[in-house]
Structure formats: C-alpha cells, structure tokens
Amino acid sequence: MDFYIIDILILSCFIGYFAIWNVTPLLHSPLMSVTNAISGIVILGALQNLNQSESLITTTLLLLAIFFAAINIFGGFHISARMLHMFKRKDKTND
Amino acid sequence: MDFYIIDILILSCFIGYFAIWNVTPLLHSPLMSVTNAISGIVILGALQNLNQSESLITTTLLLLAIFFAAINIFGGFHISARMLHMFKRKDKTND
Amino acid sequence: MISTLNIIVYSLFIISISRLSSARTAYKGNLLAITGMGIAVIMGLLCLNSPKQLYAIITLCIGGLIGIIGSKKTSMPQLPQMVALLNGFGGLSSGLIGLSETFNIPHPTLWQIFIIFAGCITFSGSVAGFLKLAGLVKIRETETLHSVSLILFILTLIGGIYAYNGETEYIIGFAILTSLLGFCFILPIGGADMPIIISSLNGLSGWCTTLVGLSIQNSLLIIVGTLIGASGSILTYIMTKAMNRHLLKVIFTPITPNKEIPSAHPEQDIHKGTPQDAAFLMENAHKVIIVPGFGMAAAGAQYELGNLAKILIQKYHVDVKFGIHPVAGRMPGHMNVLLAEADISPNLIFGIDEINQEFKTADVVYVIGANDTTNPLAKTKKDSTIYQMPILEVEEAKRILFVKRSLAPGYAGEDNPLFYNEKTLMLLGDAKEITKEIITNLESNNS
Amino acid sequence: MISTLNIIVYSLFIISISRLSSARTAYKGNLLAITGMGIAVIMGLLCLNSPKQLYAIITLCIGGLIGIIGSKKTSMPQLPQMVALLNGFGGLSSGLIGLSETFNIPHPTLWQIFIIFAGCITFSGSVAGFLKLAGLVKIRETETLHSVSLILFILTLIGGIYAYNGETEYIIGFAILTSLLGFCFILPIGGADMPIIISSLNGLSGWCTTLVGLSIQNSLLIIVGTLIGASGSILTYIMTKAMNRHLLKVIFTPITPNKEIPSAHPEQDIHKGTPQDAAFLMENAHKVIIVPGFGMAAAGAQYELGNLAKILIQKYHVDVKFGIHPVAGRMPGHMNVLLAEADISPNLIFGIDEINQEFKTADVVYVIGANDTTNPLAKTKKDSTIYQMPILEVEEAKRILFVKRSLAPGYAGEDNPLFYNEKTLMLLGDAKEITKEIITNLESNNS
Ligand SMILES: NC(=O)c1ccc[n+]([C@@H]2O[C@H](COP(=O)([O-])OP(=O)(O)OC[C@H]3O[C@@H](n4cnc5c(N)ncnc54)[C@H](OP(=O)(O)O)[C@@H]3O)[C@@H](O)[C@H]2O)c1
C-alpha cells in the first residue's frame, strides 16, 4: 500500500508540473491565490480528526484549524474570483 | 488499496492528457510510434508470469508474448529514433 | 528496490513523452524512453530463475532483431502500416498474457476476459488496418462485412460468457472469435478514416497494458498503460476534430468509394499543363505555397520538393511556404516526417489555420499528390465522408497547379471540382518525375 | 462513495488549474475549484456527529466571513500581502492539526513532527512576508537576525528531538520555536526577493497538506497537496529564473539596502521635465512604450494609465504598448492584474522578451513607478542583488520619461544610472498626479 502512495505522490508531482507550465504568465497572480485557496483542503483533515477528538484541547485546536482554513479558503477563492473577473471582462471587451 | 489504484488510474489519465496536448502536431507520428513502443512494457507482465508458469502451454504462450512484445519494443523505438533523428538534423541546420 | 526502479521507469516515460513538445528535445526524449524500457526489461529478466531466463533472453533477442530489421526495411511513406502492425503485436502480446493466465486457474477473472478481448481486438484490428494502409486489400462488400461483424459480435458476447465459466476450449474459442470480430470490424472502415482508427487502436493497446497491470497488480503497467491509453484517446479526439468526424460515425457508416464519378467529366474539361508552364508560373511568382499529400509520399518526391523549394528561394527569391493539413498523408503528422526526411526547414512549414490565411496572397499553389485535403466538396456535399472536414483553401490562390497521375479521386473516393476550375493547371504524371522536370526547367532558365 | 467524491474533487482542482492557461477560461476554472471545495467541505461536515458538526459549521462560517471581508477590503496593489497572509493561515491550519494529533497518543509520529514544523514555518514565514510586503517593518540589522536564526535553528532541532519523545510541553515548545525560526528566517530577506519567498511558501503550504494527508492516510489531501507543492516549487523556479537568483542565495545572502547611494549624485545632474514636456513628446511620437512598476501600483495610477493609452491611440494614433517585467510589482503577475483592473487590452501587453525587441524603434518610453526592472546596473554591477536579472532595455528608446517621487532607489536598494542619462527626462511626483496632468495636456491640445 505504501508503494501506491509513493506512486500517487510522484504522479501528482508530474501533474503539478504540467499544469503549472500550462498557466500563462499573465495569470500567475491568480494562480497563486487559487492554489492557495485549494490548499485549504487541509480542512478535511481537521474535520476528520474532529470526529475522533475527545479532549477539550484537541477539539479547540481542531476548531481553530478549521477557522484558519476557512479564512484561507473563502478569502482565497474570493480574491481569485475578483482578479479573474477583471481578466474575463478585459477579455470580452477585446474579442 | 483498490481506492489507491483508482487514484493512480485517474492521475495517469490526467498526465496522459497534459503530456499529449504538449506535443507539437509536427511530431504526432513519432508520438504514436514512441507510445506504441512504450506500450511494450506489457512484456514485464509476461516475464513476471513466466516465473510462476509450470505447464508447457503457458510457458509457450508467455514466450510468444515476449516475442511479440519484443518486436513491438525494438521496432517501435528504432523507427521512432529514425524519425526523430531526421527532425533533429532538420532542426540543427536551421538554428 | 523494484518499487524505486518502477518509479524511475515510468518517470522516464512521462518525461520522454513531454520532450516531444519540440523537435529539438524529442530525439533525446526517445533515448530516455529507451533507457526506461531497458531498465524495466533487465529488471524483469533478473527476477527470472535460470532456464526460463535463458529462454526469455533468446526470445527477446529474436523478437528484437525482427523488430529492428522490420523497422529498417520500412520507408517513411510506409510508416503508417508499420506503426499499425507493431501496435497489433503489442495487443497480441497482452492477449497472449491474458490467455496464459487463464490456464493456471479453474475460473478466469473478469480482468483476464477483458485482457483477451482488448488484446485480440487490438491485434486483429491493427492487422486489418495494416492491410488497408499497405493497400493489400480493397473492400467493396462493406454491407456484407457489416452483417458478419454483427453476427460475430453476438457470438463473441456469448463466447465471453462461456469463457468466463472456465473451459479452456471456450476461452480459446473466445479469443479466436474476438480476433475475427476485430478484423471484420475494422476492414470495411473507409481508408480516409484510418488515422482515427490507428490512433484509437494505439490507445487501446495502452488500455490492454493497463488491464494486464490490474490483473497482476503491477502499478508500473497500470500507470504506463493508462498514460498511453489516455494519450491515444486524445490523439483520436484531435484527429476526429481535424477531420470533423465522429468516432461512432467512422465505425458505423463506413464509406463505399465510388470510383466511377470522375467519368462524368470528360478529360477535355480540364486544362492540362506541362512542367515548363509550371516552372514559368513559379519563377515569376512572389509567393508559392506547396501543398503535399499522400501522393507525394507514395511517389517519394520529398527530396525533389526540397530541391524545388531551395531553387525557388535561392535563385528566384520566391517566398515559399508549405501548407500541411493535419490528416495529409496516411497517419497523424505523417507529412511532417516526410518533409523532415528531405531536410526542409520547419520554419517553412505551416499548419492549416496559419496557411489558410496565406492562400489569398499566393500567386501559385503547387498541390502535389494531395486531393481530399483540398477538396471544396467538404464544404458543400452533405452526403460526403469528408463533409465539414476543414480543408486547405487553395482555391483562393491566383493559380493552382495540380500534380497527380489521373483524375481519379483521393482516399475518400470523392471527385474534386478543383480539377475543372478555371485557375487550375493539371500536371498529369508521377509526382517525382514532374517535380524533377520543373526543377530542370528552373535550373536552365537564366533569370 | 466518499472515494468517488474524492476523485471528483481532485479532478475539479486539476481542471481548474489547467483552465488558468488562458484568461478566457480562467474565471470558470475558479468556479470549478470552488465547486470542488464545496463538495469536499460538505462531505467532511456530513461525516461529523451532531454537536461537533454544529461547532464546525459555526467556526467555518465565522472564518469564511472574515476571509471574504478581508478579501473585499484588499485593493489590488495590496494583493501580495493578502496572498501571503492567507497562505500563512493555510500553514497554521496544518500546524494546528498536527499539534492536535499529538495529544491523542503517547508518542507523536514522525509525520506529525514534520507537519508541525512545516506548518509553523509556513505560518510565521508568511506573516513575516506579509509585514515586509505591507511595508510595516524595515529591517536593518540583518546580521543580528541571521545569528538569531542560526541559534533558533539549533534549538528547533533539539526541540524536535525532545518533541518526538512525547512530552506535550516539548511539542508546544517545539511549535513555538519553529514559528520564531520561520519569522526570523524570512524577515531579513531582501524585499526584492519576496516574489521568490512568497511562491516557495505557497508551495510549502501545499506540502503541509500532503503531510497531513500522509499522516491521516487520505489520498485526496496527498494528491491536492502535492499538486500545489509541485506547482509552487515550479513557480519559484520560474521566478528565480526571471530574476536570475538562486534560492539558496536568496535565503543566505539577504540584502542590506544602501539608501545612501543616491546622494552621490546631486539633483543638478538630472534633467527635470514637466507633464507638458511629456505630453508634447508623446503626442509627436509614433510609438510609445509604457513600463509600469510597483510605484504605479502604489499610486493606484492604473486607471489614468488606461486613459492615457486610450487618448494616445484614439486621438493621436500613436502605437502604444505596455512592457511588463515578470517581477514588476510585488508578486508574480501582479502588474497584469492591475492593468486588467483598468481594462487595458491584453493585446497591448507584452512580456520581457517581446518588448525588448521593440524599444529600439520606440520614440518614447514612459517608465512609471518602475525602477529595478529597468536598471542597467543589473548588467554590470557584480555585487548587486539584481546582478544578471534580465531587465527591460528602455535605454534603447529615443527618449525616456521617468515618473517617480524622488531619486530614491527601488526595492533592491540600487541607484539607477538611467536617471542621469542624456535621454532621460525625470518627472518627479506622484505617478497618478503626473499621469493625470499629462492627460489634461493631451486633451487640451488640438492636433
Ligand atoms: N493523415 C492521416 O492520419 C490519414 C490516415 C489515413 C487516411 N487518411 C486520409 O487520407 C487522405 C489524405 O488526403 P491527401 O490529400 O493527403 O491524399 P489523398 O486524398 O489520398 O490523395 C492523394 C492523391 O495523390 C495521387 N497520387 C498517388 N500516387 C501518386 C504519384 N505517384 N504521383 C502523383 N500523384 C499520386 C492520387 O491521385 P492519382 O491516383 O490520380 O495519382 C490521389 O488522388 C484523407 O482522406 C485522409 O482522411 C489520412
């Protein structure tokens, strides 16, 4: 099973590689903020652990983790949407 | 464990997707012959099974499989090299 | 250890494919793939125990030798059939592995049935493709073959169920039925649709590898197979786009070529020209676009074409460009390989979108052995197989020179109205000969 | 079921990133990513049991609200610091998860130690980056900070070993030490090197997610984390290439800005100009290239720039182009976002390679709030931080108009010889005000 995880790691690296070289330099800022928001997926780890959490301290820590991840996710996607909206508009007026 | 295999399948599909769109149409013929040669990797399956093979019939079938895979691999890489060599040369004379 | 090697092998393969993004890096990319394959095969051989190791090495060497000899004997115009055949061998190999696995156990698994199915289809389909591409068979009774395919399909389904229940005879029967099915299925498909079929089979051979990987739980095979499967499928998609065909249409409405149509126009309707005329038009042109097609490949005229371009550029300072349709030739990218063979600069070569903007300003278009890819019927004739295929709009140029041996239609079996166009000069004859004569004329003139 | 959802989620993420390949598809790409995240979060919430589910939803809503408000309050020039801060929160979240896991078990695993380490470094490093980008700290004692970092690094190592042995206090101590380390480590790094740091931290936050995934055996987190980790790392590579810097050099040889240099040249050495002069030069030019830099962003002059371009094109038929250096502004691609904000057509915007071929034929270059990215010292001054960074070769144009408030150096702390160039006219003042005045002049003239 561990072998498969390593395969998954390597394959994901390749996908990251290909996906990023595909991104136009024009959109490097949105790229950073989108990937930033996506990395908030770590919230799933907090949610998953929250179920097993029994002590107050771990629950608090996990809720804090959820809190910060939520800022990251909502803030990140919102600001990406703001940026990309401008590019979309720009694109429309010229094509 | 099965889940991981599905992940591996999906990720490989994405890599295939990205890799192929990256290939210049100029090289679609070599692409086909390279991927063709690479698909000869199935020879590993034959080799792996050969070790466990006990009857004459399975050994024969597997050796046949090795035989055809070998044609595929050597023929495929050789013809790819021939094609790509021409592109390399062409490239040199113009840059 | 083996797991690390696995990772190295598939990484090398992935990198090698992504190196095909430019002609400069591609050759080394192929070497990477060869390295990967070398590692994998040696790894596989080392895991074998003694006598079998020897057998395997001997088999491998014989097969390898045959492969290399086969490849050496293949000329570039024959490339498509060679690739088809090799592809078939890959599929056959998977099929044999699947078959051999069923002998060890009372009941075959579903994976094994799938492997046998996909492997045999790939094999026999590719062989059928090979025969068609090599021009060794001409099919007229597509209707009959269609019915046979249908019956075979039903038989195969039934055979598959029996095979799944385990009797060795049924499994072998199933394999044979599947092979016949693949053969009869691909045989009637129109020649013009072959690029699509070849790339689908290319993808299918990848999926075979995936299935073998799933069956023996080997992630290397799964990854590499899927990679190739996906890439072949996408290439198929690109080709169907380039020809504006749907895969299902390709398979289920094969073309019956109507070789009779041209007789409708008597030869008098065309304007015949001589190589002298062609040379005159070209040397006085500012811009000449050369549109090569499969006939150029068949005649092996690529070197002459290279010389023609050189003399026009160097002696007459003509702006020479090559326009390549994505399906010109007999497989994707085929024409580019041929032009590369003749050392023609990639800077002179343009794809369909770019070159279609240039025809308007071209004085002469030299259509050499191309036909379907220039056929304006693609825009108008609804019941044609090339209907809505994007074409090279040579009609827009001031003059069109058409080199071919007769007024016969192209691969798609469709008459070409351009032959009878006012602007067209037909140069009937072999592509190589005619181009040579044009060059002789151009060389002798003192401008 | 959950496994299928996982696949959908990461596929959506991958597709959304590949949609960023063009401005046309990017907005929808972001929506896809949001959809994916929505599915994931709802899936996660549904698996929770009752009271905790409520807590989680409330926390999520509060956090989300803060995030959205924060994003709304961020102006586009402030983008870099906002992205840095959000990135830090992502890291903090991972760190907290790692920390909480260690409370459940007698001995933390190696994964957990790694998560805490990477999470805390990402968090505090990003906060340090935020402070520098927002201009809230100015560091002069880089040497001292360097020594502090070294000591902290050794302490963290020791702390890590103790933490691995299990005492809760040690683990918390370790987390605090790591956070301090990240902070002191990033703080002295030169402002000009921030794009590199920000993209590395971006990647690092991805790797944190991977580590959490490895620790809780969740393939979704592993895949998504690695994807982001790899993408951030490659972006870092692209940035180091664009600035010709090595990551290790960035980290270990921070820059001490020498704000004193400019005093060497008295103000008399420069040619001062007025907006009238600028308007006169521009309206009589055939080709004007506008080179915006961070100062333009700081002044919020993008709308004025858009108007300037419009009036020059429409009223004076000038050929207007924008030249954007890859590190212009304060984060990768920053300047493009600002120009997009002002509705400037992407057809007018060119990257460094393209625009550098255009300066030769330009009559006027309007350098507005850019400095380092045009500094010819990058070619000659070996001990400079910008040494060998590719620059926009504005020197090649006939006339250079330089808009900035003073003769102070740019982010890299390097004097700019262009200020004293014969061709240069310095327009000292705020970028927005000056551009406005130029526009007023252009509007009032009747040509
Ligand atoms: N690229 C691919 O992947 C691929 C693969 C398979 C099929 N196809 C199909 O093949 C066709 C390609 O179009 P195309 O325009 O390249 O070729 P085409 O339509 O097949 O036409 C080739 C022409 O060349 C002429 N010709 C043959 N040998 C010649 C010789 N020695 N000297 C001079 N002329 C010669 C033939 O006419 P005469 O007999 O009158 O000389 C024929 O009309 C399309 O229909 C395409 O769909 C493409």
Ligand SMILES: NC(=O)c1ccc[n+]([C@@H]2O[C@H](COP(=O)([O-])OP(=O)(O)OC[C@H]3O[C@@H](n4cnc5c(N)ncnc54)[C@H](OP(=O)(O)O)[C@@H]3O)[C@@H](O)[C@H]2O)c1
């Ligand atoms: N793109 C990125 O990813 C990134 C991220 C972080 C750092 N950096 C670094 O930032 C620099 C970017 O170069 P750059 O040429 O864009 O900018 P720069 O070299 O930082 O120069 C900006 C100039 O704008 C002037 N300025 C500031 N506010 C102004 C205002 N309101 N009106 C008019 N002028 C004003 C400043 O001069 P006065 O004070 O005299 O007005 C300053 O010299 C590079 O060193 C780069 O490495 C880039």
